[in-house]
Amino acid sequence: MLRSQPQKLLRRCFSSSAASLAGHTGSVESRAVVFSEHGDPTRVLRAHRYRLPKLDKGQVRLRFELGSINPADINVIQGVYPSKPAVRDDIGPEPVSIMGNEGVATVEGFEEDGTVEQKLEVGDRVVMGAPQLGTWQSHANMPFTSLIPLPASSPLSLRQAATLAINPPTAWRMLSDFVPLNPEDPNALTKQGGKKQWVIQNGANSAVGVAVIQLAKAWGVGTINLVRSRPSIDELKSHLESLGADHVLTYDEFLSRENNTRSKIKEWIGKDGEMRLALNCVGGKETAEMCKLLSLDGKLVTYGGMAKTALALPPSLFIFRKLTSTGFWLSNWVQTHPEERQTMMQSLAALVSSGKLKEPETEVVELKGTDEEVTQQLSEVMKKMEEGRGKKTLLHWKDE
Amino acid sequence: MLRSQPQKLLRRCFSSSAASLAGHTGSVESRAVVFSEHGDPTRVLRAHRYRLPKLDKGQVRLRFELGSINPADINVIQGVYPSKPAVRDDIGPEPVSIMGNEGVATVEGFEEDGTVEQKLEVGDRVVMGAPQLGTWQSHANMPFTSLIPLPASSPLSLRQAATLAINPPTAWRMLSDFVPLNPEDPNALTKQGGKKQWVIQNGANSAVGVAVIQLAKAWGVGTINLVRSRPSIDELKSHLESLGADHVLTYDEFLSRENNTRSKIKEWIGKDGEMRLALNCVGGKETAEMCKLLSLDGKLVTYGGMAKTALALPPSLFIFRKLTSTGFWLSNWVQTHPEERQTMMQSLAALVSSGKLKEPETEVVELKGTDEEVTQQLSEVMKKMEEGRGKKTLLHWKDE
Structure with a gap:
């Protein structure tokens, strides 16, 4: 051999x-x-x-x-x-x-x-x-x-x-191609003088989710992260926070009316911030709730459907709030961006080497x-x- | 007085x-x-x-x-x-x-x-x-x-x-701004040599729907039109066809597996045609079925929610079929396009005068x-x- x-x-x-x-x-x-x-x-x-x-x-x-x-x-x-x-x-x-x-x-x-x-x-x-x-x-x-x-x-x-090769590039593209959050982009919203940008995501502890948390951190973007509750939830929250997550909530905490979480999130974002991007790999009712927190002209990007149900999105979000719902699949993207992919992979490798992007x-x-x-x-x-x-x-x- | x-x-x-x-x-x-x-x-x-x-x-x-x-x-x-x-x-x-x-x-x-x-x-x-x-x-x-x-x-x-002032402009914009079907657009897909373009819409007998049928006809775009069944359905079908509708189906006919309607629609569109746009003012399950008929990179545009239920869209349509779901509200659009609106209104008035666009x-x-x-x-x-x-x-x- x-x-x-x-x-x-x-x-x-x-x-x-x-x-x-x-x-x-x-x-x-x-x-x-x-x-x-x-x-x-x-x-x-x-x-x-x-x-x-x-x-x-x-x-x-x-x-x-x-x-x-x-x-x-x-x-x-x-x-x-x-x-x-x-x-x-x-x-x-x-x-x-x-x-x-x-x-x-x-x-x-x-x-x-x-x-x-x-x-x-x-x-x-x-x-x-x-x-x-x-x-x-x-x-x-x-x-x-x-x-x-x-x-x-x-x-x-x-x-x-x-x-x-799969999950970090997926995170990178989703933070770059729908709302320009990558500071290397000439139109980046994260540039000096712009509003502080925020992203909300479900399945935040997935391999893509942890890459989103770390890239967002490296790019100066705040993250609100939703995860399933579990016996070791405190440990998981600490872990995601150690990677750079600004806020971590269970779906129950997120949907609870008692906690008044919607108001809290609006406070976190504040008047000097805005949230235009929601990332979804789950589906179900909290996806619509994420979208309701987006500013006018928000983008929902779906890259998975772990709940195995259709996305349920009220028409009013599309009509009056100008929501756009779309999806991302790396296999589609790479076919049309072979060179951009090579550059991105080198940048991602450098982030990993420098310790800014930890593997799952x-x-x-x-x-x-x-x-x-x-x-x-x-x-x-x-x-x-x-x-x-x-x-x-x-x-x-x-x-x- | x-x-x-x-x-x-x-x-x-x-x-x-x-x-x-x-x-x-x-x-x-x-x-x-x-x-x-x-x-x-x-x-x-x-x-x-x-x-x-x-x-x-x-x-x-x-x-x-x-x-x-x-x-x-x-x-x-x-x-x-x-x-x-x-x-x-x-x-x-x-x-x-x-x-x-x-x-x-x-x-x-x-x-x-x-x-x-x-x-x-x-x-x-x-x-x-x-x-x-x-x-x-x-x-x-x-x-x-x-x-x-x-x-x-x-x-x-x-x-x-x-x-x-409301419905025909809504139809005009929805046929122009998401997939370029207006022949006056330099990027129009309807130009000579391009594939014949098709649009599918529900609520096709609404005031917007009949404007869509007639504008599409005037612009060389084929339409597949879905309506609710009713006692006078044959009369309604004839009426919409007289306005220029290529095909009119009730929701039952559309969703029926016996009729094999999906295959029929694919035959209507044929290899020389493509359908990239779906217009929705209803919601419910036939909205997802409309989207499944769109080509890769299709657009779903919602302008109403008569069924009063959330849109139920499978994640796979977004991820693998590159579907984009968005909405249209004329009130939003006019705020940012005051001059374009004046031009469009003159064009619409001319179409009405010439008999190509009949009022509801x-x-x-x-x-x-x-x-x-x-x-x-x-x-x-x-x-x-x-x-x-x-x-x-x-x-x-x-x-x-």
């Missing part, structure tokens, strides 16, 4: 000729999490082995360090997500799809095409620049054009890198043993995913 | 000096529909008389020909509409508000201010250029800046003029008799308004 080698030693060793790597590739076996039919995530996933073919021009040989599991992956497996992994008929007796949208990998080699050797070195770390490439596997050949190299100058931990809490699951054993492990991981919302799970294939 | 005089004779007769009019004004009595408290429209409206004061500079003396009743007026009387008529403490023993947002009036005179005499002549017809000015009265003094003169060159009937079906109610008798009449008119949706009612004060 081809192993990772020290970066300095390997640097460019394959860049002038891929022959030496090509010699190896015939023998590299990848272990992958696949499904052949959509269905119950605890039942349809299984471990699968396949041999990697020779690299084509411009392709990169990757060794995956961590493959991230996001809530949307459940929907991908169920077949109810609009973006699907490719159906591969070249890696086994029956067509299968390799799971995994997010992850971090190390470059083990590549086949020159006039570009890749300018941009990449062996030993570099990369994250995914295209959706559903299959990150829940140990090794893969992928086109360089689908990858985002991480800056070697500000090295991230593997956990930081594995959680960088993660837990690494080591996949090991026979295919049957790994298949059993996957079923347990999926069961846990469906039950609750613990730490974000990262898959790692243990070397055999 | 000052009466309307032939236009030629009166032309500019007050424009060089307002003294002669001022002599009359002391004796002009206006009869007005007022309320002193918000509440049940069948109970709180009453007839009231007051003497008009002398004209101030730039003010115009109007004799109202017709005052229109729109569904939103009910909400104004109930006190649940954001735009309210002024509370007047100068026209009676207690403060009252004069009702009426839309109507047509004849100019009986004005007091020069350097502008009004350039723009207006006695005998001209005007419609309202600002909200809630109080059109349900026989006479009024109003600032010229709140009025929109109608072109004398293309004379409209009184019924045409009385229904011109109307019924004139003659207000006559003592204040008590008129108050009784008003109660009956309001009862009828609340019961059903007959023809649009226009109020006319019968000369005493």
Whole structure:
């Protein structure tokens, strides 16, 4: 099995000729999490082995360090997500799809095409620049054009890198593209002399939510954060506040008339502030309540629907308060903004390196043993995913 | 009582000096529909008389020909509409508000201010250029800046003029400002070579709805029109089709799975067409169904909420289909587009004159008799308004 080698030693060793790597590739076996039919995530996933073919021009040989599991992956497996992994008929007796949208990998080699050797070195770390490439596997050949190299100058931990490509960019775009809150934007409302800007969000402890809290803090934007109540609510509130949350409320506190929370929130914002943006990954009645707190011409941006119900929004908010309700999906955005994405990823990596953007809490699951054993492990991981919302799970294939 | 005089004779007769009019004004009595408290429209409206004061500079003396009743007026009387008529403490023993947002009036005179005499002549017809000015009265003094003169060159009937200022502009803006369908727009999607554009709307037989049908027809845009079923449904369908509706469906036909209406609609639009705009004045589940038929990046524009329920929109439409839901309220728009409004009104008047835009079906109610008798009449008119949706009612004060 081809192993990772020290970066300095390997640097460019394959860049002038891929022959030496090509010699190896015939023998590299990848272990992958696949499904052949959509269905119950605890039942349809299984471990699968396949041999990697020779690299084509411009392709990169990757060794995956961590493959991230996001809530949307459940929907991908169920077949109810609009973006699907490719159906591969070249890696086994029956067509299968390799799971995994997010992850971090190390470059083990590549086949020159006039570009890749300018941009990449062996030993570099990369994250995914295209959706559903299959990150829940140990090794893969992928086109360089689908990858985002991480800056070697500000090295991230593997956990930081594995959680960088989906949720923080989603937070960044939602704070930038609907109401201009990014101070680098020439029209930024956060510029000196403007009103202090506020954002309200539900599901504030989600991976996107904590990125919103920290980016907003870094950009001088206040946040009002709604979370579900739980036995350890005080701990959660302290945690979010330590990340920079200005205010954290449970949905019950938020909706309670006794607490007079609406007046309190208006006081927090004050006359020198305004709130034009609400971020929603839940749905349900508190979404409309969030919108009622927005100033005229407010924007509601939906990026998830954890409550699995339709958004219920009174017509009067649209007609008289000029509310706009829209949605955000990173996969749509990246298709039309490839270069802007590269720049944003470098900025996000720098924020992570500087400690201003902490990754969400993660837990690494080591996949090991026979295919049957790994298949059993996957079923347990999926069961846990469906039950609750613990730490974000990262898959790692243990070397055999 | 000052009466309307032939236009030629009166032309500019007050424009060089307002003294002669001022002599009359002391004796002009206006009869007005007022309320002193918000509440049940069948109970709180009453007839009231007051003497008009002398004209101030730039003010115009109007004799109202017709005052229109729109569904939103009910909400104004109930006190649940954001735009309210002024509370007047100068026209009676207690403060009252004069009702009426839309109507047509004849100019009986004005007091020069350097502008009004350039723009207006006695005998001209005007419609309202600002909200809630109080059109349900026989006479009024109003600032010229709140009025929109109608072109004398293309004379409209009184019924045409009385229904011109609110609903047709609402239709025009909704077909222009969210998806560019107006062929005069440099970015119009209806230009040669582009895909044939379609619009879907509910409440299609409303006053706005019939304006949408006719404007869309004039602009080369196809319409799919949803209406409530009723005993005379075939008659209604024929009527809307005669105005230019491409397809008319009842909500039952639209939602029926047996009819496979969704496939039919996709066939109507075809590969050479696209539908990016849905107009909503109802709410309820068929609103979401309309949105599901829109192409990627579709716009839902809400301008009413007749079903009195929240809009129920699945998060996936926003996230994956890039739906934007927003609202339109003419009162908001006119505040920021005073000049654009004047141009649009002239274009609309021309469309009406040319027969391309027919007014909705109307019924004139003659207000006559003592204040008590008129108050009784008003109660009956309001009862009828609340019961059903007959023809649009226009109020006319019968000369005493």
